[in-house]
């Protein structure tokens with residue numbers, strides 16, 4: 117009998133992580149994050165990341181709103197809405213956390229210009245907000261964006277890591293088991309949508325996944341000051 121998908125028992129998402137492993141690892145084990153986990157991170161790089169990520173997360177709100185709208189229109193599973201709404205709540209929390217963290221580090225958040233890599237990433241988000249972008253494509257990108265941070269920062273919480281105490285809160289925000297659980301829920305939604313998607317949509321979703329990985333690497337590079 118023919119298997120359910122070209123990837124056999126593995127969901128689409130897991131099969132893409134496998135087939136794009138080198139790029140996935142570049143995004144989730146970047147020197148910036150490795151530097152946090154071994155304590156060698158340059159604090160001026162961390163501060164640059166903090167201010168730039170605040171700009172990014174503000175753009176992430178309308179992106180998530182567009183995903184919510186697509187779920188409302190096209191999802192056949194009511195629980196998607198609940199999961200995404202939970203994500204919206206944590207974004208509101210996250211923005212408040214950025215302001216608190218910035219004041220702790222004496223980092224300015226107002227009047228900061230987004231750097232090139234950030235601008236390009238935000239532009240990519242905007243392209244995914246268009247109504248003609250399929251729910252399956254948007255939710256795949258959303259899963260990927262959250263998961264890169266989850267994998268990255270959970271590395272900094274490993275028992276063998278030497279993450280500086282003052283950076284632990286940052287790492288816990290995205291690296292926690294709770295956030296990991298949320299990413300798994302997003303993966304299940306994406307896999308379910310992709311199971312029913314046309315080959316054209318599947319191709320676009322894979323492209324969006326790879327684009328997210330590239331933008332994430334560029335974002336880390338920018339934070340390192342490259």
Ligand SMILES: Cc1ncc(CO)c(N)n1
Nearest residue numbers: 169172173261262265335
């Ligand atoms: C650049 C970037 N990627 C992912 C996340 C996760 O929300 C974030 N805050 N910033």
